[in-house]
Amino acid sequence: MSGSVEYTRDSERPAPAGKGERVADWADGRLGINTLAKSQMRKIFPDHWSFMFGEICLYSFLILILTGVWLTLFFEPSGSEVIYDGVYTPLKGIQVTRAFESTVDISMEVRGGLLIRQIHHWAAIVFVAAMLVHMMRVFFTGAFRKPREVNWLFGWTLLFLGIITGLTGYSLPDDLLSGTGIRFAQGAILSVPVVGTYLSFFLFGGEFPGDAIIPRLFSVHVLLLPGIMLGLVVAHLILVFYHKHTQFAGPGKTEKNVVGAPFLPIYIAKAGGFFFLVFGVLAIMGAVATINPVWVIGPYRPDLVSTGAQPDWYLGFSEGLIRVMPSWEINAWGHTLELGVFIPFSLFPLILMAIAVYPFIEAWATGDKREHHIADRPRNAPVRTGLGVAWLTLFAVLMVGGGNDIWATHFHLSINAITWFVRIACFVGPVLAFYVTHRWCMGLQLRDREKALHGRESGTIKRLPHGEYVEVHVPLSQGELYTLTAHEQPKPYEIGPEVDAQGVARKVSRGERLRARLGKAMYGPSAQVPKATPEEYLEIQQGGGDGHH
Numbered sequence: 001m002s003g004s005v006e007y008t009r010d011s012e013r014p015a016p017a018g019k020g021e022r023v024a025d026w027a028d029g030r031l032g033i034n035t036l037a038k039s040q041m042r043k044i045f046p047d048h049w050s051f052m053f054g055e056i057c058l059y060s061f062l063i064l065i066l067t068g069v070w071l072t073l074f075f076e077p078s079g080s081e082v083i084y085d086g087v088y089t090p091l092k093g094i095q096v097t098r099a100f101e102s103t104v105d106i107s108m109e110v111r112g113g114l115l116i117r118q119i120h121h122w123a124a125i126v127f128v129a130a131m132l133v134h135m136m137r138v139f140f141t142g143a144f145r146k147p148r149e150v151n152w153l154f155g156w157t158l159l160f161l162g163i164i165t166g167l168t169g170y171s172l173p174d175d176l177l178s179g180t181g182i183r184f185a186q187g188a189i190l191s192v193p194v195v196g197t198y199l200s201f202f203l204f205g206g207e208f209p210g211d212a213i214i215p216r217l218f219s220v221h222v223l224l225l226p227g228i229m230l231g232l233v234v235a236h237l238i239l240v241f242y243h244k245h246t247q248f249a250g251p252g253k254t255e256k257n258v259v260g261a262p263f264l265p266i267y268i269a270k271a272g273g274f275f276f277l278v279f280g281v282l283a284i285m286g287a288v289a290t291i292n293p294v295w296v297i298g299p300y301r302p303d304l305v306s307t308g309a310q311p312d313w314y315l316g317f318s319e320g321l322i323r324v325m326p327s328w329e330i331n332a333w334g335h336t337l338e339l340g341v342f343i344p345f346s347l348f349p350l351i352l353m354a355i356a357v358y359p360f361i362e363a364w365a366t367g368d369k370r371e372h373h374i375a376d377r378p379r380n381a382p383v384r385t386g387l388g389v390a391w392l393t394l395f396a397v398l399m400v401g402g403g404n405d406i407w408a409t410h411f412h413l414s415i416n417a418i419t420w421f422v423r424i425a426c427f428v429g430p431v432l433a434f435y436v437t438h439r440w441c442m443g444l445q446l447r448d449r450e451k452a453l454h455g456r457e458s459g460t461i462k463r464l465p466h467g468e469y470v471e472v473h474v475p476l477s478q479g480e481l482y483t484l485t486a487h488e489q490p491k492p493y494e495i496g497p498e499v500d501a502q503g504v505a506r507k508v509s510r511g512e513r514l515r516a517r518l519g520k521a522m523y524g525p526s527a528q529v530p531k532a533t534p535e536e537y538l539e540i541q542q543g544g545g546d547g548h549h
């Protein structure tokens with residue numbers, strides 16, 4: 001045994017100098033944090049404005065927990081009925097549930113209650129929006145590629161759970177809007193073949209609405225889902241640390257290094273400041289912008305539905321799916337299969353799932369097994385960028401469908417015309433969006449090539465001695481040239497010869513053919529404008545090297 005480390009006692013160590021050092025030494029002796037801190041605290045983070053969205057997710061999530069815990073002090077998750085007798089006169093004498101009454105009390109009687117409630121609700125809205133934008137940043141830059149696929153799935157799960165947590169949250173106050181939302185969810189559950197009715201009875205503890213659903217949703221909302229999400233967020237951030245953050249191409253940046261500022265002290269100071277900025281903005285929103293005024297909406301009654309009932313924005317697309325779906329129904333053997341609800345209900349996770357599995361489909365189609373730490377510029381991956389915009393277009397079109405009544409009343413349009421527009425746009429919109437985005441990306445690639453070869457247009461027009469007008473082009477710096485040409489242009493996956501050396505046809509599976517076609521779409525000539533080569537550059541600079549054309 002090599003003794004010295006094993007037998008070192010605290011008394012043998014040199015005495016720590018200052019008080020701070022003594023505390024650090026005490027903690028290190030018990031938690032061993034020194035080694036961890038030494039290796040992780042100086043971790044380098046690259047800087048780019050788009051890396052801020054993950055932070056907004058994190059801070060709004062923390063704010064949701066802080067404000068949510070505060071709300072549990074006053075909110076009563078109870079479906080038992082009482083006669084309202086609080087300070088809000090218009091509701092006096094009306095039968096409401098304790099959940100509803102306590103939410104009105106939080107808003108009217110608890111000091112600062114309305115502010116915190118509104119911050120909680122606004123934070124939920126910003127949280128999911130930040131997750132969507134963060135996800136699209138990761139998507140468009142290809143930051144989901146190896147080794148970050150698992151972290152992509154962690155993130156995706158967070159988005160999915162975030163949406164469900166929002167749904168369970170705004171169902172709690174038991175106002176007319178939230179009750180309508182629960183009714184909507186119950187309708188979707190009922191449409192599930194064979195087990196739907198049993199599932200509904202199980203979840204609601206009997207007939208709808210019953211008095212069990214609010215307490216049940218409460219446990220799910222304040223404990224189960226946030227608990228899982230907290231664990232996932234920690235795992236997500238550990239993986240961000242472990243993989244190191246991606247960076248955009250630039251001079252000195254490679255697949256093997258990270259260029260940026262150290263976590264401590266620079267990044268942590270910025271991050272701390274940014275947390276308070278996000279909190280400040282949410283507090284202003286909570287202070288000045290009314291959200292979910294349950295006292296105006298009124299308590300839930302199963303026989304009522306208010307006009308203009310809308311879910312929070314992130315569930316608008318699922319509402320749209322239901323609203324624009326034709327009301328197909330099959331009646332057989334005394335049972336009804338409600339396809340008009342069941343199909344949209346099944347499509348809801350599928351639309352989200354499409355984005356979850358994308359990294360694996362792309363890796364399969366390209367046959368790319370390498371690690372990637374340099375982020376792609378969206379223009380250099382036109383198929384991926386096109387697919388992302390197509391997905392967003394579908395999401396937006398369905399949201400319009402979810403608000404068809406609002407569009408109809410606000411813009412004096414026929415609700416049927418909007419429904420038909422959405423039905424057609426669901427199919428045409430994404431294809432059109434893909435095509436336009438793809439062309440746009442190719443145009444930008446061409447422009448990059450031109451810029452690299454001929455320099456930037458200066459706006460200065462020069463007249464040559466023989467009368468010709470030319471625009472003076474300023475050559476790019478070496479750094480800019482590097483950045484514009486740093487991206488790889490991989491070759492697409494190929495099937496290889498279809499006959500062997502003896503001329504015998506080889507069996508090529510359909511999967512292989514599909515893979516080759518997808519690979520060609522992604523990396524073929526239709527997706528990549530050949531980037532400027534050093535030879536072409538030198539030829540232009542030396543040949544017609546007057547800096548213009």
Ligand code: HEM
Nearest residue numbers: 051053054055057058135143148152155156158159245246
């Ligand atoms: C509670 C929700 C989330 C939190 C708190 C969170 C937080 C973060 C943070 C702070 C970063 C580093 C900074 C940045 O790149 O913005 C990051 C990176 C990342 N996030 Fe998230 N995120 C969340 C949701 C998501 C979602 C919905 C996805 C995708 C579906 C995702 C995928 C990723 C990936 C792949 C990275 C690594 C990116 C890179 O290295 O370039 N995250 N996340």
Ligand code: HEM
Nearest residue numbers: 064065068069071072075117121124166169170222226292
């Ligand atoms: C992951 C994040 C969360 C989201 C997206 C979320 C979302 C929401 C939403 C939209 C509401 C309705 C607010 C309203 O009345 O207008 C709500 C209510 C509520 N949330 Fe959350 N929440 C989250 C986390 C939490 C946590 C961690 C707790 C507590 C530990 C909590 C406790 C509550 C309570 C008690 C209510 C009912 C009070 C009320 O409606 O005013 N929430 N939540």
